[in-house]
Amino acid sequence: MVHDILKPHWSRFLGPGAPAPRTYKYEPHSRPIFSSPYGPFPPIPSDLNIHDLCFPPNNPLPPDYDLFINAVTDERVTLHQFYARVCALARVLRYDGPNPLGLGKSPASDREDGEIIGFFSRNHIHYPMLAHACFRAELVFGGISPASTPYELWWVLRKMQITSFVCHEALLPVLREAMKLGRGEADKSWSLLLVLDPSKIIVLSDNSNLDSVSGYPTVESLVRHGSSLPEVPRKLLGGDRMAYLFQSSGTSGLPKAMMISHKNGIHSGLQGMITATQGARFMGVEPLQTPQCVLGVVPAYHSYGMILWILRINLMKLTNVMLPKWDLELALKSIQDYKITMLPLVPPIVRQLAQSPLTAKYDLSSVLQAGSGAAYLPPDVAYELAKKLPQGAAAPIPSGYGLSEAASIASPAAPGIFGLEAAPPGTIGYLLPGMEGRVVDPETLQDVQRGQKGELWARGHVVTPGYFKDPKATAEIFAEPGWLRTGDLVMRDEKDRIHYLDRLKEMIKVKGLQVAATEVEDSLLEHPEGLVRDACVAGVDNGRGDGSLFVRAWVVLSDEGRKRGDKAVAEMLDEWVKSRLSRHKWLTGGVEAVDSIPRTPSGKMLRREMRDRYHARIKMEGRSKL
Template identity: 75%
Template sequence: MPPRWARFIHPDAPDVHSKYVPTNDKVFKSPFGPFATTAEDLNVHEFCFPRDQPLPPDYDLFVNAVTDERVTLHQFYNRVCSVARVLRYDGLNPLSLARSPKDDTESGEILGLFSRNHIHYPMLAHACFRAELVFGGISPGSTPFELWHVLRKMQITSLVCHETLLPVVGEAIKLGKGPADQLQLVLDINKIVVLSDDASLDDVQGHRTVEALVRQGAHLPEPQRKLVGGDKLCYLFQSSGTSGLPKAMMISHRNAIHSGLQGMTVTTMTAKFAGVEPLTPQTVLGIVPAYHSYGMILWILRVNLQPATNVMMPKWDIELALRSIQKYKITALPLVPPIVRQLAQSPLTEKYDLSSVVSCGSGAAYLPPDVAYQLAEKLPNKTPIPSGYGLSEAASIASPPMAGLFGLRASEPGTIGFLLPGMEGRVVDPDTLEDVPKGTKGELWARGNVVCMGYFHDQKATAEIFAEPGWLRTGDLVLRDAEDRIHYLDRLKEMIKVKGLQVAATEVEDTLLDHPEKLVVDACVAGVDNERGDGSLFPRAWVVLSVEGKTQGEPTVVRKLNEHVSQRLSKHKHLAGGIEVVEAVSILVNA
C-alpha cells in the first residue's frame, strides 16, 4: 500500500476480507482494529500538513455557495502560516496574546471563534493549531446571555467574531463580569478581531480584521520550531453535558487527530475491500456547522488528508443547497436528520439535477428509518441514508460499514452500525453501573483516543461522564446485538419520567410521524411539568403540519394525533402535556 494511504492503517489491522468474530466479552472492540500509529506529541496542523511532504497539486478547497468566492489548498496553507505568525505568543504578537493553557489547571490565552460557516473559518482553526493557541468554538445562534455564559465558561480572553455578530458581542459584554462565585468574564475588548466579508478592510468598528492579520503575517519571517500537540489542550467545544446551560468541553490534539483519522481509516479500508482507488477527490456540501464536532471533523480535521472541494453555506437554505448540488456537481452530502427529512419531503428536489451525488450520510442526532429510505429514493444509488454516531465528548464512535467488509451484514437504518477504528464499547445498566448481557438495552460507554479530556473548570460534570477512568458515559440507551452491531434506542437524559415510568421521546415522535394520513412532517416530544409538585412530567409534542394536515385544520389534526397515540402506546406515553402546532422544529444548522 502506498505511504500516502498506509499512514491511515495500523500494521496489525485486520485484513478487509477477513471475517469479524463477535464476542460475548463485556468489552467489545471495533472490527477495523486499532488506530494507526501517530507520534505522541503530534500537532493537528502537522498531522494534516506533514513537514516532510510537499503540498499536492492545487485545487479549490473552499467555495462560498452564495458568492462563489474560492480559496485553493495552497492559498489556504499560506494564509494559515501568515495568521499563525501573528497569533504566536512568542513572536511579534501585535495582539499581545498570552501563552495558552495545557489543561484546566492553568490559565492563559483562549481565542473564541464566533461565526457561521465561512470559507475562512477552517483557516483560523488551523492557524490556531500552528500557533499553539487554544480556541473555543461558539454557536453563532447564541443570544447575548448565552454568549456571555459561554465566554465565561470557556474563559475566552480574545475573540474572532463575524462582523454581523458584533452587536451580540456588545450586548454580552454589557452583562458585566458575572457573579463573584462563578467564572468571570475575562474577554479583552482590545483582542477582538473581525471576520469581514470585505477583504479590503483592515478595520471594522475599531477592531482589526482577519485580512489585516493575513497581510501583516505575510511579511513576517517563519521561525523554525517544533510544533507541540499530543495530550495538550487543543480547543474547547460547547456541550450541554447532562443538564443546564452549555459546558466547555476540552479536546486535546490527540483527541482531534484521532477524530480526523477515523474517517480516513474507514474510507481507505473500504476502498481496498471494494477494489477501487481510495481517497479520490470529492465535492462536499458544507452545511454542518464548523463550531460543532461533526463540522470540525468535516471542514477542519481532514484538510489535505483527502482531496475535497467544500461548498460552504453560511446557513441552511433548501433551494440554495439544491442549486449548489446541481451547479457544483456535489458528490457527498453530510447532513443532519431535520435536513434529511426536509429534503426527503420537499417537492423542490424535482427541480434540480441530483445525479452527481455519490454518497449521503447523517449524524448529530437520531435518523428515523422512514426518512432514511425516503431521501434515498431521490438519489442516484437508492441506498438508505446511513447514520453515524458520536457526540461532542467523543466526536465519532460508530457507523454502518459497507456490507461484506469483514464479513459483516448491512446495517439497516435505525442501527448505528459498528464501533469505528480504535474504539471499545460496553453496554451498562445506567442505575447499577453493571454491564448487561448482549441483547439487553443499556447505556453505551465508550473508550478510545477520541474521548475528550473532560469539562473545562468543571470537575463535578467531568466526574459524571467518567464513572470509571477512561470510560465515557454517552448518556444514550442502546442495544448490542449478537453480531456486536449497535442499535440506538434513545437519549437517557431525554427519557421522560411519568409516575416513575420512562417514556422514550423518539418512540412517541415516530408514532406521530407514522399516522396513516401523514398529518405531520416533523415532530418533537419532551417532558413538561405536570404542576403537581411530584417531579413527574407530562409528555408534550410540537408538530409541523403536512399539506394534508393544513387542509384538515389544527383542531382536527390534534384530535386525530391524540387518538392515534392512544391506540398505539401505553397510557403513560399519551400526550397529557398537549400538542402544539409550530412552523418548524429547530434545525441544528440554524443555531
C-alpha cells in the same frame, strides 16, 4: 518496518495488523466490552500536532486544487493558498514571535491559565484557516455558536476564559452587548469572570481589502503582515496538550466548555480516513484517489463540522462548497452547479430536503453519498430523502453518532465489509475505529446483557479529557477512568450493532416504567396516511404529585394532516399509537398541533422547551380561573 503516520500514502491510515476488509470476519460476542470491527488506530507519535498530521513538515504539497468555495460569491481558496495563509497568520499569532497583538502562551490543560482565542462566526471559507493557524501557533481556540444571544455569548466567554477574540463583522453588535454585562462578579451561579482583553479583538470581514473594521484589525491585515515575516523552523507541540474548546449544545442548561486535545482531534480526523480507506479496499478500488466535492452546511464550530472542515484538510482531495447559513434553494443550486458528490447533513435538513418540492427543480445526479449526524434521524426521513437521490430507497441515509465529548463513536458500515450485516435506519451502526463500548444500567452501573437497554459508555482516544475548569461536571461523565458516560439510552443487538433509543434525561417515567420519546415520535411519523411532518414527545406533569408523567405529543401537520384538521388528526394519532405501543406509552397527555418544533443549530430537539411552554401555559390558565 516502522509505521509512519506522516508518509504521503493512504497506507499510513492503516496500522500494523489492520483487518483485511474482504477476508476478515468480525465475530460478535456477549462479553461486556465490545470493540470496533475496524480494529485499533495506527500508531501515532505521542506529541503530534493536528497541523502536522494534515501537513507533514517534510512532505511536498500535492498538485493545487480548489479547497474552499463560497457558495454565495464563488470566492475560492486553493490548497496552496490555504497553506500559505495558515503559515502567514501563524507567524503573527505565535506568542514567542513578533507578536503584534501581544498574545500570551496558551495553557496545556485546564490546570493552567493562558491565552485562549474565541471564534465567533458563521461558516466562512477562512474559518478553517484560522483553526490551522492556531494549531501551528500552538494557540488554543474556542468555537462559539454564531446564534448566541449577548447573554449566552457572555456566559461562554467566561466558561472558556476567552482572552482574545475573532468576530465576524456582522456579529460585532452581539459582542458589544455581551461586553456591557460586565465581568460577572455578581453572578453567583459561576465563579469564572470575564477576562477578554478588548485590545485583542480581531474582525473577520468579507471585504479582504480592509485593514480594520470599527477600529479593530482584520484577519486579512494580519495575514498580510505575516506574509512579510520570516518563517522560524520549530517542532510543534501537540499530543495531550489542549488544542481547542467546544461549546456543548446547551440542551440541559447553559453550555459547558469541552476540552479537546491534539490527540483527540487527530484520532477524530483519522476515523473517517480509516473507514474510507477500508471501504475502498473492500470495493476493490484505490483508496482516496477520487476527488470529492462536499456541501458545507454543518457549522464549523460544532464537533461534526470540525471533523469535516478542519481535521481532514489535505488528508484526501476534497473541495468544500461552504454556505454561510442554511438556505434550501442555494444548497440545491450548489449541488447542481458544483456537481457536489457528498452531503453531510443534520436531521432537520434531511427532513427539509426530503419533503420539499424544490428538489424536483434541480439536478441531484452528482450526489454519490449522503449521511446524517449530530442528532437522532427518524427512519422515515432516511428513506424519504434517499428516494430523491441516485442511491434510491434501497440505500437509506445513514446516521452516525457522536457527542461534543467524543466527536465520533459509531456509524453504519458498508454491508459485507468485515462480514458485517447492514445497519438499517434506527440503528447508529458499529463502533468506529479505535473505539470500545459497554452498555450499562444507569442506576446500578452494572453491565447489561445484549438485547437489553442501558446507557452507552465509550472509551477511545477521541474522548475528551473533561470540561474546562469544571471538575464536578467532569466527574459526572466519567464513572470509571477512561469510560465516558454518554447519557444516551441504547441497545446492543446480537450483531454488536447499536440501536439508539433516547437521551436518558429525556426518558419519560410513567408509573415506574420508562418510555423512550423517540419511539413514540417515530410511530407518529410512520402513520400510514402521512399526517405528520415533524413530532416532539415529552413527559408532562400529571397533576397528581406522584412523580409519574403523562406522555404528550406536539406535531407539525403535513398537507394531508391540515386537510383533516387538528381535532381529527389528534384522534387518529391517538388511536394509531394505541394500536402499536404498550399502554404506558399512550398519549395520555394529549396531542397538540404546532407550527414548528424548536431545535438547536445541530438538530437536537428541544423537548424541554416544549414541555416548559406547556407547563407555563397550564399554570397561567389555572390562575385565570381563580
